[in-house]
Amino acid sequence: MSKKNPEYDFKWCPGCGDFGVRRALEFAMINRLEETGLPIENNVVVAGIGCSGNLVHLLEGEQPYGIHGIHGRTLPVAMGIKMARPELNVVVVAGDGDFLSIGGEHIAPQAARNVNLTAVIMDNGVYGLTKGQSSPTTEMGAITSSTPFGKIEEDLDPLELYLTLGVSYIASGFSGQPRVLAKLINEGMNHDGMAMIHIQSPCVTYNDTFQLIKGNAREGIAPALWDIPEDHDPSDKRAAEELVRQGGLPVGVIYKDESRQSLDGNMNIIRSKARERSMDQLMDAYTF
Amino acid sequence: MQMNDFVVRFAGEGGQGVVTSAEGLAQASTQVGYHALTYATFPSQILGGPTWTQARIRTEPVLSSGDEIDVLVAFNEEAYETHAEDVREGGVIIYNADDFTMTDPRSFGLAVDTLARSTGNNRAANMVVIGALAQLVHMPQQYLEDFVEARFRRGRDNDDEIISSNIEAMKLGRQNAAESGFVLGDLAPPNPPDYQQMMLKGNEAISLGAVHAGLKFYAGYPISPATTILLWMERNLVGENKFAYQVSSEIEAITAILGAGFAGKKSMTATAGPGISLMSEGLGLAWMAEIPLVVVDVQRGGPATGLPTKTEQSDLMGCMYPAHGDVRMPIIAPGSVEECLVAGAHAINWAERYQGPVILMSEMSMAERVQNIPRPDLTKIPVEERLTYEGANGYHRYSGSELSPMPLPGGPGAYVANGSEHDEMGDTPPLPSRHIQMTERRFSKLKLLEEDKYEADNTDARVAIMTWGGSKGPAQEAYDQLREQGVDVGWYFSMFLNPLPPRLLEELRSKELVIVPELNYQGQWAGILRSEGVKAQAITQYTGLPFKVSDLVSRVTEIVSEHTEAARV
Numbered sequence: 001m002s003k004k005n006p007e008y009d010f011k012w013c014p015g016c017g018d019f020g021v022r023r024a025l026e027f028a029m030i031n032r033l034e035e036t037g038l039p040i041e042n043n044v045v046v047a048g049i050g051c052s053g054n055l056v057h058l059l060e061g062e063q064p065y066g067i068h069g070i071h072g073r074t075l076p077v078a079m080g081i082k083m084a085r086p087e088l089n090v091v092v093v094a095g096d097g098d099f100l101s102i103g104g105e106h107i108a109p110q111a112a113r114n115v116n117l118t119a120v121i122m123d124n125g126v127y128g129l130t131k132g133q134s135s136p137t138t139e140m141g142a143i144t145s146s147t148p149f150g151k152i153e154e155d156l157d158p159l160e161l162y163l164t165l166g167v168s169y170i171a172s173g174f175s176g177q178p179r180v181l182a183k184l185i186n187e188g189m190n191h192d193g194m195a196m197i198h199i200q201s202p203c204v205t206y207n208d209t210f211q212l213i214k215g216n217a218r219e220g221i222a223p224a225l226w227d228i229p230e231d232h233d234p235s236d237k238r239a240a241e242e243l244v245r246q247g248g249l250p251v252g253v254i255y256k257d258e259s260r261q262s263l264d265g266n267m268n269i270i271r272s273k274a275r276e277r278s279m280d281q282l283m284d285a286y287t288f
Numbered sequence: 289m290q291m292n293d294f295v296v297r298f299a300g301e302g303g304q305g306v307v308t309s310a311e312g313l314a315q316a317s318t319q320v321g322y323h324a325l326t327y328a329t330f331p332s333q334i335l336g337g338p339t340w341t342q343a344r345i346r347t348e349p350v351l352s353s354g355d356e357i358d359v360l361v362a363f364n365e366e367a368y369e370t371h372a373e374d375v376r377e378g379g380v381i382i383y384n385a386d387d388f389t390m391t392d393p394r395s396f397g398l399a400v401d402t403l404a405r406s407t408g409n410n411r412a413a414n415m416v417v418i419g420a421l422a423q424l425v426h427m428p429q430q431y432l433e434d435f436v437e438a439r440f441r442r443g444r445d446n447d448d449e450i451i452s453s454n455i456e457a458m459k460l461g462r463q464n465a466a467e468s469g470f471v472l473g474d475l476a477p478p479n480p481p482d483y484q485q486m487m488l489k490g491n492e493a494i495s496l497g498a499v500h501a502g503l504k505f506y507a508g509y510p511i512s513p514a515t516t517i518l519l520w521m522e523r524n525l526v527g528e529n530k531f532a533y534q535v536s537s538e539i540e541a542i543t544a545i546l547g548a549g550f551a552g553k554k555s556m557t558a559t560a561g562p563g564i565s566l567m568s569e570g571l572g573l574a575w576m577a578e579i580p581l582v583v584v585d586v587q588r589g590g591p592a593t594g595l596p597t598k599t600e601q602s603d604l605m606g607c608m609y610p611a612h613g614d615v616r617m618p619i620i621a622p623g624s625v626e627e628c629l630v631a632g633a634h635a636i637n638w639a640e641r642y643q644g645p646v647i648l649m650s651e652m653s654m655a656e657r658v659q660n661i662p663r664p665d666l667t668k669i670p671v672e673e674r675l676t677y678e679g680a681n682g683y684h685r686y687s688g689s690e691l692s693p694m695p696l697p698g699g700p701g702a703y704v705a706n707g708s709e710h711d712e713m714g715d716t717p718p719l720p721s722r723h724i725q726m727t728e729r730r731f732s733k734l735k736l737l738e739e740d741k742y743e744a745d746n747t748d749a750r751v752a753i754m755t756w757g758g759s760k761g762p763a764q765e766a767y768d769q770l771r772e773q774g775v776d777v778g779w780y781f782s783m784f785l786n787p788l789p790p791r792l793l794e795e796l797r798s799k800e801l802v803i804v805p806e807l808n809y810q811g812q813w814a815g816i817l818r819s820e821g822v823k824a825q826a827i828t829q830y831t832g833l834p835f836k837v838s839d840l841v842s843r844v845t846e847i848v849s850e851h852t853e854a855a856r857v
Contacts (some may be wrong), residue, residue: 002715004713005711005713005715007711007715007717007719007722008711008716008717009717009718010715010716040702041681041698041699041700041702042697042698043665044546044551044697045766047704054716056704057704057715057716063681063702063703065695065697065698065702065703065704065705065707066702066703066704066714067547067550067577067704067705068704068705068707068708068714068716069543069546069573069577069705069707070543070569070570070572070573070707070759071341073539073543073570075545076535076536076539076540076543076544076545077543077546077547077550078547079535079544079547079800080507080543080544080545080546080547080548080549081506081538081547081548081550081551081697082547082551083507083531083533083544083547083548084504084531084547084548084552084553084555085548085551085552085553085697085698087698088551089697105537105539106536106540107537109535109536109540117569124317136413136815139353207681218386256521259302267531270526270530270531271526271527271531274526274527275526276526276528276530277524277528279499279500279666282496282499283486283496283663283666286486286487286488286492286496287484287485287486287663288318288319288438288485288486288487
């Protein structure tokens with residue numbers, strides 16, 4: 001049951017990281033409304049399949065448009081919306097399984113196109129909705145329901161992947177800090193190009209990493225979370241690569257390349273080169 | 289001897305001018321008022337490989353590529369060996385004397401490249417061939433010169449030079465053919481049509497039709513034989529609010545046009561069998577979430593990679609039921625190049641009208657054939673727009689059990705287009721009642737696509753022919769011959785296969801037997817008709833080639849006489 005729809009019965013587990021990400025996206029859309037004056041209906045949220053994708057139904061307050069489609073295909077759906085209607089603000093919400101495993105093939109082309117969209121990825125290192133199978137970001141060796149004797153693949157580092165593939169805005173954050181996340185999301189929305197906000201959003205049921213992320217002094221666990229220092233220059237790709245290699249969970253903007261044209265801009269370059277012909281002219285080319 | 293029909297097959301290696309010669313002959317002929325159709329088949333490689341193209345020239349409109357060859361133009365020895373047996377009795381073989389020699393009494397050699405070079409224009413080899421062919425049927429030289437003039441007069445400094453060398457090449461071909469002593473007859477003078485004509489391929493016709501209906505967004509991935517639609521769109525679907533784009537896979541193509549359709553644009557992609565397989569989940573989403581889009585399937589032989597450059601009609605089941613779950617896609621399958629243009633427009637209209645996916649089925653033999661058609665009056669092909677929501681917020685997009693206005697992003701009525709079963713707001717409820725309501729809603733919308741028009745002839749006959757798609761031409765030609773022979777058989781044709789025009793379905797159900805020629809092994813359309821209560825029997829062929837008219841005539845005759853026999857017993 002959601003606030004707006006008593007018939008809807010999907011629930012996140014109490015304490016799920018995705019609650020924080022939902023708050024962050026709500027904040028970001030309201031901020032955008034205040035900044036631009038464009039109504040909430042100007043946002044389209046393209047949701048993946050999995051626990052995180054249900055965010056699109058659980059948003060409170062004024063409603064954006066949404067597509068809750070098929071597994072792994074958020075990016076090309078979002079690209080189609082953006083190419084058709086560049087004036088819309090297009091946001092992808094998906095989890096690590098949807099985005100990095102079945103949907104992994106779509107990251108490289110969208111990065112190369114620099115599609116003007118904002119992808120908010122909720123990484124919990126597990127397939128939650130199907131009850132605890134290993135995902136690309138599950139640690140190697142981990143015992144899960146689908147790896148009863150341990151996972152035999154290296155775990156993927158999504159931040160390194162995004163950098164390698166040429167995503168032009170990369171930020172990282174934690175679901176427990178919705179105000180911080182909202183800022184990173186807003187900066188991504190304002191970025192003219194592809195923006196990735198990769199969020200550690202723990203699954204309390206199958207992979208509870210809250211303590212690892214926040215640390216626990218009493219038990220001697222140092223926090224994985226650390227703020228990116230203010231002197232980090234996000235336009236410096238080498239610095240971004242070094243930052244990512246430090247491990248842990250950096251919070252802030254890792255990389256930002258504002259020198260590249262977005263797909264919107266490149267489409268207009270094509271339009272300026274091609275000659276538009278009327279229907280009659282098109283028919284005339286074959287007429288004798 | 290007077291001839292009304294002239295069939296030439298050009299065979300050789302890719303790059304030897306096989307296609308340009310055939311299309312040149314067809315263009316030269318249509319220019320002066322004949323009707324023409326070419327049929328092409330290519331090897332699936334960039335350079336070389338055995339290839340052939342057939343051109344058929346008639347004084348009346350052409351329906352099929354022709355069973356029997358009057359002339360074989362063999363550009364190399366392999367081509368001669370492969371195709372010589374298809375030359376009719378009394379036919380002629382022209383062989384490329386620059387490549388090989390032979391002693392077949394039906395043949396004479398033509399040194400096409402040497403003769404072209406002697407005119408100073410190395411690229412005029414195809415004109416040498418066309419000149420020789422014209423001589424064999426006594427086509428006046430003036431016709432050819434008019435064609436060369438029309439084709440090469442482009443306002444360049446060297447136009448005169450190019451035109452005169454091409455004419456010279458034709459004269460050399462003509463002279464060589466005359467010296468050979470072979471004559472086929474006199475091609476009857478043309479009856480130039482009194483209407484404006486177009487000369488184009490099926491894929492071009494589909495593209496024009498879709499653009500006429502207001503296509504705004506195209507995404508595609510290269511695949512034979514649909515690639516030419518992508519290339520056409522990249523050049524021509526340009527301008528404000530329009531775009532065509534090559535994406536990274538068929539999965540990206542279907543999901544990108546789904547995004548654009550959701551956002552309010554008339555959207556399309558084109559692919560072939562392997563792409564349809566990859567698009568199946570996206571098609572299911574468009575059906576489920578009620579998003580307008582058009583997928584063109586230019587069929588080739590399958591399954592898997594199959595026969596990429598051969599023709600077949602084996603995707604019908606896959607297109608009508610591409611996705612898991614309860615779906616039945618609207619299908620439009622044009623039967624000629626002319627119908628391809630109308631179908632392109634209709635497919636876009638249908639998608640907007642019922643707010644869902646539509647599949648337009650063409651096939652390799654139509655995609656790649658050049659044909660003269662009457663230029664359609666576009667004012668007679670209507671353009672339809674989507675029913676959109678323009679009220680206030682608080683609207684439920686999926687309310688009711690029938691079509692409802694669709695809100696567009698940016699405007700009021702925000703909702704979630706949901707690929708999970710949903711309630712009226714687009715959320716995912718657990719209630720069986722919603723699945724019942726929405727399933728019935730989605731199927732009820734198909735009623736909006738029921739058309740009333742179809743072709744019917746000799747409707748009193750108890751046995752009828754009803755083919756589909758690109759087999760229409762050969763089937764129609766066979767039907768005409770059968771009727772001339774006094775066989776009592778009726779004719780039905782509809783490019784709308786799902787839903788079928790209801791009156792047509794009623795008529796088909798009333799027949800004792802419906803004979804269905806189709807290019808697949810299982811008799812897919814016949815099977816679907818049987819499931820609709822029609823007593824249908826397929827005539828199948830799975831050679832990668834179109835039907836021969838003579839084969840259809842004899843197979844229909846056999847089935848009709850068996851049926852009559854059985855009815856008597």
